[in-house]
Amino acid sequence: MTAALIDGRARAASLRAAVADQVAGFTARAGRAPGLAVVLVGEDPASSVYVRAKGKATAEAGMRGLEHRLPADTPEADLLALVDRLNADPSVDGILVQLPLPPHIDASRVTTRIDPDKDVDGFHPVNAGRLATGLPGFVPCTPLGCLMLLRGVRGHLSGLEAVVVGRSSIVGKPMAQLLIAESCTVTVAHSRTRDLADHLRRADIVVAAVGRPNMIRGEWLKPGATVIDVGINRTGTGLVGDVDFASAAQVAGAITPVPGGVGPMTIACLLRNTLMSAARREGVAIDLSLS
Ligand code: NAP
Numbered sequence: 187m188t189a190a191l192i193d194g195r196a197r198a199a200s201l202r203a204a205v206a207d208q209v210a211g212f213t214a215r216a217g218r219a220p221g222l223a224v225v226l227v228g229e230d231p232a233s234s235v236y237v238r239a240k241g242k243a244t245a246e247a248g249m250r251g252l253e254h255r256l257p258a259d260t261p262e263a264d265l266l267a268l269v270d271r272l273n274a275d276p277s278v279d280g281i282l283v284q285l286p287l288p289p290h291i292d293a294s295r296v297t298t299r300i301d302p303d304k305d306v307d308g309f310h311p312v313n314a315g316r317l318a319t320g321l322p323g324f325v326p327c328t329p330l331g332c333l334m335l336l337r338g339v340r341g342h343l344s345g346l347e348a349v350v351v352g353r354s355s356i357v358g359k360p361m362a363q364l365l366i367a368e369s370c371t372v373t374v375a376h377s378r379t380r381d382l383a384d385h386l387r388r389a390d391i392v393v394a395a396v397g398r399p400n401m402i403r404g405e406w407l408k409p410g411a412t413v414i415d416v417g418i419n420r421t422g423t424g425l426v427g428d429v430d431f432a433s434a435a436q437v438a439g440a441i442t443p444v445p446g447g448v449g450p451m452t453i454a455c456l457l458r459n460t461l462m463s464a465a466r467r468e469g470v471a472i473d474l475s476l477s
Contacts, residue, residue, distance in 0.1 A: 189413070189438040192335050198450035201334070202247060205457045208472045209248040212464060220464035221250040222280040222306065222456075223272045227265060227291065228258035233284045240282070240453060247457045252278065262291045266299050273301040279467055280306035280460040303467070306459040309356065317363045324459050329361035331451025332393055332414045333368070339412050339440045340391070344369040347388050351375045351402065351428070352395035357416055361393050382406070394428040404433030413441040416448050 213219045222244050226237045237253065244251035254268060265283075272281045281304045287293045297305075302312035308324035316323030336343060348370040352358035358374060365372045373385050383406040386392060394402050395416035407413065417428030427444030435441055442448055458474060465472040 187435040189435040190339075190440040192339060192412075192414070192440050192442045192447060194331070194335060194442055194447040194450045197335060197338060198331075198454040201451070201454040202243065202457060204474060205454070205461050206247045208461055208465075208474060212461065212468070212470050212472060213248065215470050216464070216468040218277060219248060219250045220280070220460050221252060221275075221278045222282065222460045223252040223254065223275075223278045225254045225256065225265070225268065225272075225281070225283045227256045227260050227284075228288050230286065233286070237284055240456065243453045243457060244460075247461075249457065249460060250277070258288050260288075260291075262295065265291060265296060269296060269299045273299075273304060278304065279464040280304055280456075282307050282456070304463060306456060306463055308360065308459070314355065314360070317360055320367065324463070325364065325455075326356055326360045327452045327455035327459065328357050328395075328416060328448060329364055329393075330455045330459075331448055332361060332416065333364045334451060334455075335414060335442065335448070336391060336412060342368075343391070346370045346390040347373075348391040348393070349373045349375060349385050349389040350393045350395070351382065351386075352393075352397075352416075354395065357395035358393075361395065365391070365393075386411075392429075396428040398428055399426045400428070400430040402429045402434065404430060404435070404437040407434060407437045409437055410439035411437070413438045414448060415442050415444050418444065418449065 224237055224240055241251045241253055272278050281300050283296050297309045302310045305313050305324050308326035313323040348365045350358050350362045353374050353376045362372050362374045375382050386406040391412050393414045399419040399421050413434055415427035415429040419426050425445050
């Protein structure tokens with residue numbers, strides 16, 4: 187292996203420590219802790235694990251976590267009414283409805299019901315629009331975590347060629363927006379891209395967010411590229427990413443492992459967004475460097 191390993195666990199731990207430090211200062215000044223409400227509908231096992239992890243991380247950061255677990259057959263109207271109550275609750279700074287939702291619920295109706303100024307997931311169209319137009323707002327946690335890892339490896343990203351593989355609203359599109367804002371030259375690839383390898387050969391930065399195990403091969407990469415693997419795929423041999431780690435690590439300059447790369451950054455960025463929300467809502471100054 188020639189690539190340096192990008193240690194997402196260590197980077198996430200230092201971000202969480204910085205957030206906890208700022209939370210203590212916020213709580214002393216505002217007279218209350220930042221509050222994050224997490225809503226889970228149904229009992230999807232992966233979602234339950236994520237919600238538990240978010241609750242634990244919230245408490246460890248000194249924040250108030252409010253967990254709302256609703257049965258799988260909860261009517262959409264009841265979920266929307268809960269979102270309305272959380273929107274109106276002054277002690278709630280962040281609202282997160284865990285996806286996926288059961289099929290009888292329209293996820294986009296729920297996402298757009300969340301007050302954009304409490305939308306710490308950054309999925310509301312208002313926040314997507316703010317990101318696209320360079321206005322301050324909430325940035326989705328996973329791409330934000332990827333950007334932090336990239337800055338940690340490469341420093342300034344200006345002028346670099348970046349290929350984002352995947353165009354979802356949760357990862358690929360906001361990732362591309364963040365890289366454009368960093369003055370990268372950005373290509374977004376997807377399932378209809380004709381020759382992915384041809385694009386990847388030019389890329390100084392590759393962000394893979396596809397959901398197909400080991401799809402991106404080392405031979406396709408530019409030597410020295412920085413590779414961020416967002417994919418989480420459960421296989422018979424355990425969790426693997428979208429990048430074929432064994433071959434990519436022979437060519438890349440730096441690469442994230444799966445697990446232990448992007449995953450831990452997502453929760454750390456959720457805590458960061460919640461603190462930012464609380465600080466904005468209470469008019470308390472905080473100092474959270476992004477780099
Ligand atoms: P998604 O909504 O399913 O989007 C996948 C994207 O990949 C789509 O844009 C799709 O193209 C594209 N794609 C599919 N096959 C392709 C191919 N052969 N070549 C190029 N592009 C292809 O997935 P997502 O929500 O963005 O998540 C992607 C992966 O990241 C999943 O493994 C997920 O579990 C993981 N994830 C991890 C975290 C974390 O915290 N680490 C967070 C979120 C997601 P089309 O648009 O043309 O269909």
